[in-house]
Amino acid sequence: MKLGEKIKAIRKKLGYTLQELSEKTELSIGFLSNIERDLNSPSISNLQQICQALNVNLMEILDNTLNLSPVTKKEEREEIFVNMESHVKVESLLNGKSNFNGIAITIEGGDTFSDMSWGHSYSEIGVVITGELEIEVDKEIFLLKEGDSIVIKEGAPHRYKNPKDTPSVVYWFSSKK
Numbered sequence: 420m421k422l423g424e425k426i427k428a429i430r431k432k433l434g435y436t437l438q439e440l441s442e443k444t445e446l447s448i449g450f451l452s453n454i455e456r457d458l459n460s461p462s463i464s465n466l467q468q469i470c471q472a473l474n475v476n477l478m479e480i481l482d483n484t485l486n487l488s489p490v491t492k493k494e495e496r497e498e499i500f501v502n503m504e505s506h507v508k509v510e511s512l513l514n515g516k517s518n519f520n521g522i523a524i525t526i527e528g529g530d531t532f533s534d535m536s537w538g539h540s541y542s543e544i545g546v547v548i549t550g551e552l553e554i555e556v557d558k559e560i561f562l563l564k565e566g567d568s569i570v571i572k573e574g575a576p577h578r579y580k581n582p583k584d585t586p587s588v589v590y591w592f593s594s595k596k
Contacts, residue, residue: 422500423457425480429473430455443472460502463533476541478520478593481509496523507533512590520593523548528584538574543593545569550587554579563589 430440437455441448446465453459454469461469463477470477481499491513499522500509512521528550545552546568554561554569556577563569571577581587 421457423455426469427455429475433473440472444468462502476520476593477539478522479595481522518595520595522591524589524591526581526587528581528586533578538576540573541593542573543571543591546590548588548590550581550585551583552579552587552589553582
């Protein structure tokens with residue numbers, strides 16, 4: 420199931436109209452409709468707004484794998500979100516259902532800060548696999564290099580950027596509630 424289809428299915432399951440989701444997210448009905456039809460690629464910030472309104476974990480909505488194998492080979496990762504405008508790609512790290520969500524976010528070099536996040540309804544752990552990540556958490560800026568990790572507590576506003584000209588790959592994990 421594609422990202423837009425998944426958002427639409429969750430919205431309909433909750434009994435929300437596009438108008439109601441629009442009011443909750445402050446995103447236009449047309450924009451949301453285009454996302455649901457996979458005609459627009461939302462920013463991570465837009466996805467966070469939608470997830471908060473639908474009361475789902477961002478990583479759960481991005482995790483679109485149905486394979487029950489406990490192993491995910493790099494070449495088997497599913498690309499589940501790409502935003503050419505913000506130069507961000509998201510891939511699933513974990514197959515099947517488990518108690519964890521895991522995604523790999525690749526940010527192309529020299530990018531600007533992402534939209535500010537108001538925080539998630541879950542804590543998450545990020546590990547820089549390659550490159551560097553500059554991340555602002557609660558108005559404090561941290562520079563993470565390859566091998567560094569960060570814990571972002573539930574509700575902490577944050578945003579990130581890749582300060583270098585080479586791609587940055589960061590693995591993010593959270594537990595399912």
